[in-house]
Amino acid sequence: MLKDVTFGQYYPGNSLLHRTDPRIKMLILIEYLVLVLVAKSELAALISLAFTAFLIAVSGVRLRVLIKSVKPLIFVLAFTAIINLFFTVGEGEPLIEWSFITVYSSGVRNAVMMLLRLLSLVLGTSVLISFTTSPLELTDAIEALLSPLKKIKVPVHEFAMMMSIALRFIPTLIEETNKIISAQKARCADFESGKLLERIKALIPILIPLFVSAVRRAEELADAMECRCYNGGEGRTKLKAMKSRPTDYVFLFAATVVTVAVFLANRLQFSEILTLCKAIF
Amino acid sequence: MSFIEARGVEFAYSPDEEKVINNIDLKIEKGSYVAILGHNGCGKSTLAKLLCGILVPTEGQILIDGADTADEEKSFEIRKKCGMVFQNPDNQLVASVVEEDVAFAPENLGLPREEIRRRVDKALETVDMTEYAKHATYKLSGGQKQRIAIAGMLAMSPECIVFDEATAMLDPTGRKEIVAAMKKLNSEIGITVVTITHYMNEAVEADRIIVMNRGEIIADGTPKEIFSEVERLQSVSLAVPQVTELMYLLEQDGHALPRGVLHAMEAADVLEAFIKEAKNG
Numbered sequence: 001m002l003k004d005v006t007f008g009q010y011y012p013g014n015s016l017l018h019r020t021d022p023r024i025k026m027l028i029l030i031e032y033l034v035l036v037l038v039a040k041s042e043l044a045a046l047i048s049l050a051f052t053a054f055l056i057a058v059s060g061v062r063l064r065v066l067i068k069s070v071k072p073l074i075f076v077l078a079f080t081a082i083i084n085l086f087f088t089v090g091e092g093e094p095l096i097e098w099s100f101i102t103v104y105s106s107g108v109r110n111a112v113m114m115l116l117r118l119l120s121l122v123l124g125t126s127v128l129i130s131f132t133t134s135p136l137e138l139t140d141a142i143e144a145l146l147s148p149l150k151k152i153k154v155p156v157h158e159f160a161m162m163m164s165i166a167l168r169f170i171p172t173l174i175e176e177t178n179k180i181i182s183a184q185k186a187r188c189a190d191f192e193s194g195k196l197l198e199r200i201k202a203l204i205p206i207l208i209p210l211f212v213s214a215v216r217r218a219e220e221l222a223d224a225m226e227c228r229c230y231n232g233g234e235g236r237t238k239l240k241a242m243k244s245r246p247t248d249y250v251f252l253f254a255a256t257v258v259t260v261a262v263f264l265a266n267r268l269q270f271s272e273i274l275t276l277c278k279a280i281f
Numbered sequence: 282m283s284f285i286e287a288r289g290v291e292f293a294y295s296p297d298e299e300k301v302i303n304n305i306d307l308k309i310e311k312g313s314y315v316a317i318l319g320h321n322g323c324g325k326s327t328l329a330k331l332l333c334g335i336l337v338p339t340e341g342q343i344l345i346d347g348a349d350t351a352d353e354e355k356s357f358e359i360r361k362k363c364g365m366v367f368q369n370p371d372n373q374l375v376a377s378v379v380e381e382d383v384a385f386a387p388e389n390l391g392l393p394r395e396e397i398r399r400r401v402d403k404a405l406e407t408v409d410m411t412e413y414a415k416h417a418t419y420k421l422s423g424g425q426k427q428r429i430a431i432a433g434m435l436a437m438s439p440e441c442i443v444f445d446e447a448t449a450m451l452d453p454t455g456r457k458e459i460v461a462a463m464k465k466l467n468s469e470i471g472i473t474v475v476t477i478t479h480y481m482n483e484a485v486e487a488d489r490i491i492v493m494n495r496g497e498i499i500a501d502g503t504p505k506e507i508f509s510e511v512e513r514l515q516s517v518s519l520a521v522p523q524v525t526e527l528m529y530l531l532e533q534d535g536h537a538l539p540r541g542v543l544h545a546m547e548a549a550d551v552l553e554a555f556i557k558e559a560k561n562g
Contacts, residue, residue, distance in 0.1 A: 012415075135377050168377045171419040217372045223335055224373035224430075227365045228386035228437060229357065235391040239384035239398065 010134050015060030017132040020251060021244035022141035028255045029128050035262040036120050043273060044265035045113060051258050052120040059127035069126050070119065077118055084111040135167040140242060157233025165221070173214065180209050282347060283308035284441060284473055285332055285363075289341035292327060301327045302338070303496040311440070314467045314474045316484035318507075319493035320518050325477045326368075328493065329445040332475060333363040346440070361390070364434035368446040370426035371419075379421075379429055380405070380414040386437035397436075404435035407470070408462055424455025431462055441473035442466065448483065460486060481508075481522040485543045492519065509541035524548045 012018075017025070032051070039048040056066065070077075088111075090104030097103075129138065143160035150156050181191070184205050191202050268276075285308070292302035301324045309315055309332075319325040330336040331343055334350040345363050348355040364386075367373045376382040380401050387397040405411045408428040413421065418429065427447055434442050444463065448456040460483050466472045476483065484490050490507040492500040494517040500507055508514070508521050511529045515521075521529065528542045528551070538555060542548045 136381055164377075165375065168375065168418070171417075172371050175419075217369075220367060220369060220372040221375070223330075224365075224367055225375060225385075227333065227335065227360060228375075228433060229360045229389040230385070231357065231389060236388055237391050237394065237397065238388060239381065239394065239401065241394065 011061060011065065011131050012134075013060050013132065015132065016058040016247075016251075017055070017127065018060070020132075021242055021248045022133050022137040023144050023242060024244055024248040024252050025128055025133060026141050026145055027252055029125065031255045031259045032124055032128060033121070035259045036117055036124065038266065039117070039262050041266050041268065043268060044262045045116065047258060047262050047265055048120060049116060051255075052124045055124055056127050059132055061127050061131045065131070066123060066126075070122060073118075073122060077115060080118060081111045081115045084114050136164055136240075137242075139164040139167070140238070140240075144242060157236075161233075169214075169217070172217075173210070176213060177206065177210055180206050282344075284311040284346055285309040285475075286344040287332070287338075287341070288344075290331060290338040290343060291340035292324075292331060292336065292338050296339075300339075301496050302331065304341075305496075305498055307491070307498065309441075309473065309475060311473055312467070312471050314463070314486070314488045315476070315491060316487035316489070316504075317475065317477045317491045317493060318479065318481075318484050318519060320479060323493045323517075324496040325493050326445050327496075329365065329443050329475070329477045333365045333441070333443045334359040335365065361437060362439055363441045363443065364437055364439040365443045365445060366427065366430050366434060366447045368449050370423050370430060370450065373430050373433075374418045374426060377417055377419070379410065379416050379418055382418055382429060383432045383436050386433055390437070400436045400438065401432075404432040407435055407465070408432045422455065423451045424458045427451060427455065427459050428462060431459070431466075435466070435470075439472065441475065444474070444476040444478075446477050446479070448478065448480065456480070456483070479519075481520060481525075485522055492517070504543055505541040508543060511540070 020028075032055075035051070036048050039045045085103060085107050086101060088104055088107035090106030092104070094102045094104050095108065133141075139160040142163065143156055146154070146156045146159070185191075189202060189205060191199065191206075193199075194202070287305050287307040290302055290305045290307075291300055293300045303324075305328070317325050317328060327336065331338055331350070332345075334343075334345065334356060337351045343350045345359050348359055350356070350359055374382050375385045383401045383404055384397050387400050392400070401414075402411070405414055408431050410425065410428050410432060413425065413429075418426065421429065430447075431442070444459075448459050451459065463474050463476060464486060467474045474487075476487065478484055485504050485508075487504065490500075490502065490504050491498055492507060492514070499517065500510070500513065508525045511521050511526065520526070522543060524545050524547075525540075525542055528538050528548055529540065532538045532540065536555070539551060542551055
């Protein structure tokens with residue numbers, strides 16, 4: 001039932017993205033999200049696609065893994081594309097008009113843009129963060145980036161600690177859920193048939209033991225952490241230091257340039273670019 | 282003065298509940314290897330938590346190296362001196378990667394990076410897990426996880442480690458690994474080991490056994506002394522090691538055999554001598 005969870009799956013490696021400072025990667029991620037969501041004109045979309053392709057290329061993540069990560073989203077992607085295709089009301093003559101279905105050329109454009117945008121979002125964030133950053137690096141980076149908030153008494157360290165523990169316990173809790181499911185099946189519980197409401201009800205005997213055991217685990221973990229002198233973030237040191245190298249800043253700068261380029265490209269119409277090119281040559 | 286000293290200790294989880302620990306006086310010397318035996322619910326896990334300061338006695342006091350566990354100001358010092366390994370290996374691992382988990386305690390102590398590195402490497406070497414330093418914790422076997430938990434304690438360099446049924450959830454191989462590790466810690470590094478268990482074969486390895494029943498200490502002595510009193514152990518529903526029981530049954534049958542034989546080889550020697558004597562006589 002819970003076999004193919006790829007969430008937050010880290011693929012150890014030594015690519016450019018693996019070696020990039022996780023703090024820089026977080027900043028690049030923010031820029032990346034902005035540029036993908038902002039890209040509206042064709043040129044801007046092309047730039048954002050090219051940047052996504054670049055990220056995938058330097059991540060060293062294998063194509064098979066990428067395809068696997070997109071697979072569970074096929075339904076969502078198809079659904080978005082179809083909605084955009086049929087429900088965009090554009091100007092001028094529709095391309096197809098057949099009984100209640102009308103497709104405008106702007107609908108096709110919207111569908112393609114949306115599809116590409118979603119695909120870029122999923123692949124780009126995956127290669128930038130989840131596939132190439134270990135959970136601990138990620139939480140360390142978040143802690144470092146949010147540390148100015150400590151000044152206004154935001155519990156940044158506690159937040160980062162909670163996140164890293166949550167990530168640490170995902171596989172443990174998945175294993176536990178599978179065990180409980182097996183145990184309930186052995187007692188003739190039926191999770192696969194019945195109406196939707198019945199199926200939801202059938203989940204209760206899984207969730208209750210899972211919650212009870214999670215609370216118990218939490219108590220024991222708290223004891224174990226205290227036993228190891230955990231006293232909050234104050235005065236803590238780290239085994240691994242985050243070091244940013246000059247190449248990291250080059251990378252960040254490049255991402256910033258691309259983002260600015262996308263903003264500029266949005267302003268230009270394709271025809272204007274053509275005239276611009278003609279003027280130059 | 283003894284390393285751990287309990288004076289008239291009583292404990293109840295809440296004022297209106299029955300006492301779990303009843304008037305216990307106990308001294309544990311530095312560098313000793315003590316096993317605490319008792320059947321389920323006799324208060325031995327509670328005693329373990331009291332002995333390393335996770336719980337504070339409701340009556341009486343516990344001194345660890347002269348510091349009262351009730352004294353909040355000294356709790357950090359006590360934690361540093363006295364560590365604990367818990368029963369469930371999953372619930373005491375904090376990080377997703379082996380070496381990051383082992384580094385947790387020294388990080389909390391605020392040690393410099395090189396010192397953390399040195400301690401982590403040393404601790405992993407002691408428990409024979411050096412090659413797993415970069416592995417994910419959830420993929421390890423139970424015995425390996427428990428060895429990582431021990432390494433995590435060692436990295437804190439405590440003077441005493443309390444094992445709270447640390448072998449109860451392991452398979453026989455894992456159990457052997459942990460008992461071997463305990464012996465090594467005690468004999469090679471000189472750490473005081475207190476192990477709570479209901480496996481007789483593990484208790485045999487200790488220098489001293491304390492037997493508990495209903496929150497009280499009912500026997501205290503060397504393994505030989507304790508296991509000589511087979512009837513007394515059986516009266517509190519504890520079994521003796523198989524070899525010891527065999528010798529006891531033979532003695533009950535009217536053969537003049539010594540009591541308190543703990544190991545199979547020892548028993549074989551005794552029986553060989555006995556049979557030879559019977560032939561000659």
